[in-house]
Amino acid sequence: MSEKDKRIRLLSEGKVSTVLLKLGLPTIIGMLISALYNVVDAYFISWLGPSQMAAVSIVFPVVQVVIGLGLTFGTGAASCISRYMGDGNMFAANKTASSAIFSSIAAGAAITIVSLFFCEELLIALGASETILPYAKSYFTVYMLFATVGVCYIAMNNVVISEGAARMSMLVMLLGGILNILLDPVFIFMFRLGVYGAAVATVISQISMLAIFIWYFSSSRANVEIAPRHIAFEKKVYLDVLKIGLPMFAFQLLSGVSMGMTNTAISEYGDAAVASIGIALRILALVSYVIFGFVKGFQPLAGYSYGAGNYGRLKESTAAALKWTGGYCAVVALSLCFFNHEIMGLFSHGDMNIVQIGGSVLLCNGAVFILFGFFMVYSTLFLALGKAREGMILNLSRQGIFFIPAILTLPGIFGMDGVIYSQPVAEVLSFALAFLLFIPLKRALDGHAGATAFAPDHGV
Known part of the structure; x- marks a missing residue:
């Protein structure tokens, strides 16, 4: 069978x-x-003081938007890929996967440029006080410099799941989580980098997960092939992807907005x-x-x-x-x-x-x-x-x-x-x-x- x-x-x-x-x-x-490595992140950062912990909380709504961009292209493509694979249409599956993944890279680069250009204004709007702002800028700058990595690995993870390789996805996420947890105390305390070190640990774990996914799609293990030659700038491809992906982005965006509004409301205390x-x-x-x-x-x-x-x-x-x-x-x-x-x-x-x-x-x-x-x-x-x-x-x-x-x-x-x-x-x-x-x-x-x-x- x-x-x-x-x-x-x-x-x-x-x-x-x-x-x-x-x-x-x-x-x-x-x-x-x-979720666990976000909690562990909070545990280590909490040793630095309330201002540092607050700084990471201020940045978290932006992290939700980055995740939302990855899910926009990842879940949208995954829905199409599963149907195409069921029909045996691997040409369409490869086209959709490649178009979505390379578009996620472009979207990640765009949000990096915009967010870094308006860094201070954005953080203040999210509730950063004078004491929180320096730490928030430190974490935000490192994380957003590599936002493309975050968007891309999330998109790839969803494509992996669409192939039915849920175990592969789980193992990669497990590796990334463990690596982040191990690196947090090294960069935060051993190298005395504080909040900056927490961001570095997160980015390294994301780069590691992306590298494994790239290896997976470059190997014979993957059913779907992701390559520049499969990219198709066709209206139907993007409509099919965004029809499923945009509601996910709307949900993540609202989550980020709600967190930002909560931080702004509570910041006066x-x-x-x-x-x-x-x-x-x-x-x-x-x-x-x-x-x-x-x-x-x-x-x-x-x-x-x-x-x-x-x-x-x-x-x-x-x-x-x-x-x-x-x-x-x-x-x-x-x-x-x-x-x-x-x-x-x-x-x-x-x-x-x-x-x-x-x-x-x-x-x-x-x-x-x-x-x-x-x-x-x-x-x-x-x-x-x-x-x-x-x-x-x-x-x-x-x-x-x-x-x-x-x-x-x-x-x-x-x-x-x-x-x-x-x-x-x-x-x-x-x-x-x-x-x-x-x-x-x-x-x-x-x-x-x-x-x-x-x-x-x-x-x-």
Whole structure:
């Protein structure tokens, strides 16, 4: 039996719990590695002081935009490549992959030039104070000089996954994460480079991952060939890539904007406040990435079951996903609520301001975290069934539709507490919206209504 037939049989006949684990686990591991070395980064930098920690938090929204550019070309190309490989059209697959990867290089170069030209203005707009700005410029300059590397390796990683080489992707991400963790103390403390050294460690790990991906695509291991001769400046190629990629960029951009607005709102309360928010957000990202990875495994199972008209299996997989994510989120929620000060204490080094402010952030977000799993399953289900409009609205609700009004109004009413409350308020409202949108879909599922009730919405 071919690998393709095995994957189809797994989706159509495999035990739901087994399918969810096999499809979701590699993605969970890859995303956890990425989130983990961000947390470890924060741990080492926190030894330097609150201003240095705050500086990295100020730069983080820009990092999100760099990731977004890589995902724009990577996920967009991956969607096309998988279909072309399924059709046996390797010419089109090579053309799409090469056009997307070399375009990602151009996009990375463009953002490097623009960001470095407006470096100081951008950092001040993101909330950098006089004490934070020198450290932020140091980290920002190094990272953005090599932004092209970051954009390109992320794009290549998605193309590798589109080939079905999830294990290769996971191993490369693992290597990059371990290398970053090992180099952090060397450059930060041994070479006494401080925040500058943290950026150097990150860049070296990214260069290493990119080098391995280049080797992979240059070897006989890869099915897709990436080369300048395959580049096609054709409207259809870029429309197909950007149709899938731009929503990913919009999500990452909104994430960066929301972080920037949070940093700006909290900056008037001092460097320790900015640092504590940055640490707490990294911890929340770490526990959230498990859900992000899991629903990546749930999406193809739900989509395949729907496409096959097997609504019983669709209901079973949805129920299992809700049960598993709900249980995990309940455990995390309790941990954040009862051990928030202990968790923040690992990064505070005796600074009780960081413990108190960061602990409040973890407590408030932990109190509503139990809703996060349900929200992600609902929003993923809409996308899996082709309900693009509902899926898009839900994906933009947490960091945009509800969060931006909250961060603009609540701090004026509640002060610093208003900054802390903004994300939990957005989480609750986003869940309520997801639940309301899910009600008619659930009725159709329960009634086995058939294809008409589940007709994909091709508009956005």
